Amino acid sequence: MQCEICGKQIKNGIKIKVEGSKMTVCGQCSNLGTKINQKKEEKRKSSSNSSENKIKTSKRKNRTRKSSRSVYDEMDELVDDYPKRIQKAREKRDLKQDELAQKINEKSSIISKLEKGSKLPEDKVVRKLENFLNIELKQD
Numbered sequence: 407m408q409c410e411i412c413g414k415q416i417k418n419g420i421k422i423k424v425e426g427s428k429m430t431v432c433g434q435c436s437n438l439g440t441k442i443n444q445k446k447e448e449k450r451k452s453s454s455n456s457s458e459n460k461i462k463t464s465k466r467k468n469r470t471r472k473s474s475r476s477v478y479d480e481m482d483e484l485v486d487d488y489p490k491r492i493q494k495a496r497e498k499r500d501l502k503q504d505e506l507a508q509k510i511n512e513k514s515s516i517i518s519k520l521e522k523g524s525k526l527p528e529d530k531v532v533r534k535l536e537n538f539l540n541i542e543l544k545q546d
């Protein structure tokens with residue numbers, strides 16, 4: 407192989423561009439033109455970030471558990487003999503049913519029914535009775 411410019415014997419010619427035409431020349435003559443990159447630069451594949459497909463699995467925990475204590479559950483906490491306890495505590499303070507009712511701002515009929523055990527007291531009534539009579543109506 408010869409240099410296309412100077413005719414010098416070359417082993418590995420260098421491809422250059424001279425005024426638009428490609429030539430294979432020697433090392434010296436290669437300076438006369440523009441080197442053509444023989445080795446195509448390996449296109450650096452800007453590799454799309456390799457499989458970091460972190461699938462964000464949004465864990466949706468079903469919060470269906472509502473600690474739903476029914477009203478009846480609370481009522482079950484009452485001691486069995488709450489009618490007697492109310493009556494005892496009331497009589498201990500020398501109060502009539504309607505007097506006690508007035509003290510806790512409830513109807514006397516409620517006290518009457520409670521002491522007969524025919525009606526379960528509402529929670530607020532229980533609390534008022536407990537506080538006023540200083541008794542325990544709920545089970546431990």
Ligand SMILES: [Zn+2]
Nearest residue numbers: 409412432435
């Ligand atoms: Zn040459």
